[in-house]
Amino acid sequence: MMREVTAIAHGKVNLHLGVGALRDDGYHELVSIFQSLELRDVVTLTEASPNTGVAGRVVELECATAGVPTDNTNLAWRAVDIVFGRSTQQPPAVRITLAKGIPTAGGMAGGSADAAAALIAANKILDNEFELGELLDIAADLGSDVPFTLVGGTALGTGRGEHLVPTLSKGTYHWALAFSRTGLATPAVFRKLDELDRTPHLDVTALSRALRTGNPHQVAPLLHNDMQAAALSLQPQLRTTLNTGMAAGALAGIVSGSGPTCAFLCEDARAAREVAAELSLSGNTAVTSGPARGAHLKGE
């Protein structure tokens, strides 16, 4: 019988994103507090019949959402290739299906989360041949946000974002999200940021303390994103979106990661629905909450 393994990929928001110096390797030194969100993609690996594909390889990737690469440049495809390539077993040929709930090129680590879920699913096909530590190493090679989307929860990320330490966080935070029609490419936003005259914000002491209270009113004024100025400069209309969300009752509004998704922290789930309803007059929105889990198998 053909085997099918389904994994859940959770998106993220950066509660704090401090961008330090540009390093020699082209990456920026970051100090970030990540929170995973219930907002999710679903990643399914299906064994292909031996006569349609090469054993140990991805045969094809299907995704109904426009703008998602369906070849081996997709991080989920690469994730499966790497795990199967390192295996001492003889992995089957597989096809990948992505069902997207996380916006593409939206600053919510959708592609990274898909890769993390693909790592978990590919490992399951291999009867969990690899330990979490090995998967985390592969994740860091795939992209800076992939390790966090693998572990989830709330975490402090340093280095290029791949060095993670769990952060104590109490309670559940409720978010309204406003998506943008056009995405932003992360490297372009970093390049824009390097042109700006700015002081990096690398201290997360106050935010870490506030997260332990579980009180969104204490957390809200401490949300911060150094990349926001660059994202706003590339998509100036985001300022209107931020103002609209605040006028609708959000406690705080920030650009998520490299943008252009705007994330609004709200007092509770009802307030988040109200803020999203107001924002939906001018674009696509979602309500979600965090912290959620990292990538995991469906039903586990």
Ligand code: C5P
């Ligand atoms: O690690 P990832 O491949 O997701 O990064 C995409 C791009 O984002 C990098 O090529 C780099 O231009 C930029 N980046 C950065 N500093 C980081 C993470 C990413 O400049 N810490």
